[in-house]
Amino acid sequence: MQEKEILERIAFNVIQGRVEAEDEGFDEGLDGQAAVTELVEEALTQGIDPKSTVIEGLTKAMEVVGEKFEKEEYLIPDMLASAECVGAAMDILSPHLVQAGVESRGKFVIATVAGDLHDIGKNIVAIMLKGAGYEVIDLGTDVPADRIAETVRENQAPFLGLSALLTTTMRVMGEVVGRLEQEGLRDKVKVLIGGAPTSQEFADEIGADVYCKDAFQAIDALKAMASSA
Amino acid sequence: MTESFRHGVLVKPYERLDQEQIRCLDEASLALLADPGIWCYNERAAKLFKAHGAKVWEEESGSPCWRVSLPAGLIREAVARAPSRFMLGARKQENRLLLDSDVPRVYFGSGSEANIWLEAEMEEFVSVRDGKATVLVPRFREMRGTTALLSRAARLCDKLEHLDFFIRPLNIQDPEITPENHDVNKFFASLNNTTKHVQAGLTTLESLGGVVRMAELIAGGPEALRENPIISFIACVFKSPLQVVDDTADKVFAIVEQGLPLVISSSPQGGSSAPIQEAGMVAQINAEILAGIALVQLIKEGAPVLYGSVPVRARLDDLHDLYGCPEFNQYNMDCVQLARFYRVPCYSTAGVGDAKVPGMQAVFEKLFTHLYMAMSGAQYIHYALGLLDRTNSFCPLQAVLDNEQIGKIKHCLREPKVAPPVGEEMLRMVKKVMGSPHRLFTRHVRKALHAGDVSSPYRFETKGMEDRVLEKALDYLAQLEAMPSPQLELGTVKQIFQEIPGLLPGLGQPAQQGY
Numbered sequence: 001m002q003e004k005e006i007l008e009r010i011a012f013n014v015i016q017g018r019v020e021a022e023d024e025g026f027d028e029g030l031d032g033q034a035a036v037t038e039l040v041e042e043a044l045t046q047g048i049d050p051k052s053t054v055i056e057g058l059t060k061a062m063e064v065v066g067e068k069f070e071k072e073e074y075l076i077p078d079m080l081a082s083a084e085c086v087g088a089a090m091d092i093l094s095p096h097l098v099q100a101g102v103e104s105r106g107k108f109v110i111a112t113v114a115g116d117l118h119d120i121g122k123n124i125v126a127i128m129l130k131g132a133g134y135e136v137i138d139l140g141t142d143v144p145a146d147r148i149a150e151t152v153r154e155n156q157a158p159f160l161g162l163s164a165l166l167t168t169t170m171r172v173m174g175e176v177v178g179r180l181e182q183e184g185l186r187d188k189v190k191v192l193i194g195g196a197p198t199s200q201e202f203a204d205e206i207g208a209d210v211y212c213k214d215a216f217q218a219i220d221a222l223k224a225m226a227s228s229a
Numbered sequence: 230m231t232e233s234f235r236h237g238v239l240v241k242p243y244e245r246l247d248q249e250q251i252r253c254l255d256e257a258s259l260a261l262l263a264d265p266g267i268w269c270y271n272e273r274a275a276k277l278f279k280a281h282g283a284k285v286w287e288e289e290s291g292s293p294c295w296r297v298s299l300p301a302g303l304i305r306e307a308v309a310r311a312p313s314r315f316m317l318g319a320r321k322q323e324n325r326l327l328l329d330s331d332v333p334r335v336y337f338g339s340g341s342e343a344n345i346w347l348e349a350e351m352e353e354f355v356s357v358r359d360g361k362a363t364v365l366v367p368r369f370r371e372m373r374g375t376t377a378l379l380s381r382a383a384r385l386c387d388k389l390e391h392l393d394f395f396i397r398p399l400n401i402q403d404p405e406i407t408p409e410n411h412d413v414n415k416f417f418a419s420l421n422n423t424t425k426h427v428q429a430g431l432t433t434l435e436s437l438g439g440v441v442r443m444a445e446l447i448a449g450g451p452e453a454l455r456e457n458p459i460i461s462f463i464a465c466v467f468k469s470p471l472q473v474v475d476d477t478a479d480k481v482f483a484i485v486e487q488g489l490p491l492v493i494s495s496s497p498q499g500g501s502s503a504p505i506q507e508a509g510m511v512a513q514i515n516a517e518i519l520a521g522i523a524l525v526q527l528i529k530e531g532a533p534v535l536y537g538s539v540p541v542r543a544r545l546d547d548l549h550d551l552y553g554c555p556e557f558n559q560y561n562m563d564c565v566q567l568a569r570f571y572r573v574p575c576y577s578t579a580g581v582g583d584a585k586v587p588g589m590q591a592v593f594e595k596l597f598t599h600l601y602m603a604m605s606g607a608q609y610i611h612y613a614l615g616l617l618d619r620t621n622s623f624c625p626l627q628a629v630l631d632n633e634q635i636g637k638i639k640h641c642l643r644e645p646k647v648a649p650p651v652g653e654e655m656l657r658m659v660k661k662v663m664g665s666p667h668r669l670f671t672r673h674v675r676k677a678l679h680a681g682d683v684s685s686p687y688r689f690e691t692k693g694m695e696d697r698v699l700e701k702a703l704d705y706l707a708q709l710e711a712m713p714s715p716q717l718e719l720g721t722v723k724q725i726f727q728e729i730p731g732l733l734p735g736l737g738q739p740a741q742q743g744y
Contacts, residue, residue, distance in 0.1 A: 017672065024676050026679070077671050077672055077674040080672050081672040119667075125668060191272060
């Protein structure tokens with residue numbers, strides 16, 4: 001296959017949301033055909049510049065996916081499938097991108113705070129962020145404030161996402177912000193919060209930077225931060 | 230030819246009665262038909278029953294009346310001759326209905342013949358406390374039913390995805406309409422504006438010929454009509470309790486002799502024209518319907534007939550019908566089971582209430598019966614869309630709301646997709662997701678989503694703090710009404726107007742879109 005054809009097929013499969021050959025796509029009849037994982041491997045084998053794969057194969061495709069979502073042609077499952085494709089592609093491409101001196105959009109530590117085991121929203125945000133080119137460090141659920149602050153410090157992460165579903169655990173987000181302040185990290189990391197009981201008012205109250213209603217707002221907020229930096 | 234028909238929804242019936250209770254009701258009905266028997270005001274029917282072994286004697290009353298004591302054997306043999314499976318036709322083949330007493334495939338349709346058309350529009354009101362605060366409120370206008378409005382109802386119902394058949398929901402009261410031309414205009418307004426099955430009662434026996442000829446011209450000839458009966462009839466031959474109506478019985482003879490399907494419908498009211506107690510009510514209505522079906526089969530063996538049960542309960546404050554109540558469901562579910570026992574497809578009832586306008590009361594009353602009656606597995610559920618104020622008004626806005634509700638019920642009651650290959654696929658999916666970092670199934674929703682297995686949110690939902698259901702439903706109604714009309718070809722219309730007398734000239738004009 002020519003480079004152009006491989007990159008087009010990667011982009012097509014990102015739009016179709018097919019990570020592996022066995023996956024179904026948005027359209028019928030694609031099962032069994034090479035998908036993003038196989039095609040990205042093929043691109044590396046053929047010596048295609050990983051930066052081209054990211055720009056021509058992944059980024060442009062995600063723009064199309066975003067447009068389809070806005071037009072309500074795609075729903076969340078379609079968007080997530082495409083984001084997972086990009087995430088899987090980035091896992092393969094990352095070592096090669098590092099070698100080529102290409103950096104990610106930044107490290108993003110994400111966690112559901114202590115006392116809370118709910119992670120659906122947090123996972124969706126993690127998948128979408130990875131698909132958007134961030135290096136996601138996912139600490140999982142029920143994570144104590146100390147560990148969150150320590151991970152931010154160790155990784156020098158510029159972004160932290162906190163999630164809670166329970167009214168009884170949302171307060172822990174405030175403890176995390178307090179811990180970041182105690183550690184002298186607060187001005188080095190942007191804190192994004194989300195979860196059903198939270199709000200912008202709550203974010204203001206605990207000293208977080210941004211409240212995000214959903215994964216899309218998180219990505220928009222990060223874009224706004226990048227453009228104002 | 231491959232048989233095409235509407236899918237409806239195949240349900241696993243909820244059965245209220247056990248076999249012993251069914252036998253008990255069956256025996257009670259047959260006992261009633263033997264003693265006291267029925268009061269038959271139609272001589273031809275009385276003679277036909279007598280010719281087949283019934284004991285018949287003349288009653289002393291103001292009108293000619295015969296008491297008929299029907300032996301159980303006569304009823305059982307006659308009812309057993311009724312077909313268990315037949316097709317109701319439609320202008321579009323894919324809109325036909327396959328009725329099979331052994332298959333609980335549920336169809337929903339309109340019904341009644343209301344005098345009032347209830348038009349709705351949203352109007353803005355300003356708060357008396359805060360002049361900047363406004364709210365949209367539905368305002369309603371009552372209009373007398375006309376041929377133009379019936380045509381509009383048929384066009385709308387053609388577009389409502391979950392409405393499977395069309396029973397004229399509106400009584401036509403144009404100044405030019407007379408008893409003599411009522412039927413031809415009613416049927417033409419319906420047939421010209423919907424490609425779904427059309428069913429109605431007959432106002433006069435004399436107009437049957439014109440109605441049938443009209444249907445033949447549309448279906449492609451006399452044989453084509455019998456193969457694809459695009460029309461069928463409702464005959465309320467019994468006036469409860471246990472009385473055969475003279476002119477309706479004549480219509481039954483004529484319809485059956487024409488070879489077209491009909492419903493033998495009975496609608497006793499528990500607490501006035503039937504016992505209010507479940508056992509008494511159901512035994513009586515079942516007796517009435519069985520005698521009606523037997524009459525049909527004695528006229529012509531194998532004639533297609535539906536077991537038409539419309540048992541209602543009396544309100545005890547004014548003795549009007551009370552539809553959205555537990556007893557209504559109990560009576561009707563029992564009848565569905567009895568129809569299944571006799572292996573005759575069941576015409577049943579749901580979606581009626583006391584509410585006079587769309588709103589919370591209407592939703593409660595309608596959902597309460599829509600859901601239960603669909604669960605019962607009745608093949609043909611009428612009254613289900615658009616009716617308000619019991620059966621006295623038809624509201625297109627309500628029809629749109631009912632359509633959405635019925636769609637959700639159909640989805641809810643679909644057959645479970647749980648079969649061995651699917652089970653394996655699900656296991657593979659779970660294993661795959663559990664091996665992934667986030668253990669999230671969302672991506673795997675897509676296959677089911679695209680296959681139509683995942684329902685959409687409520688079409689008229691509001692995400693903010695206001696309830697905008699009626700406003701949104703009105704917008705949707707306007708969209709549906711702006712769609713092209715499915716009217717008959719002009720050549721067919723011309724031929725119908727040449728052959729069938731009494732049609733109002735305006736009815737033959739092409740419909741204007743958008744109202």
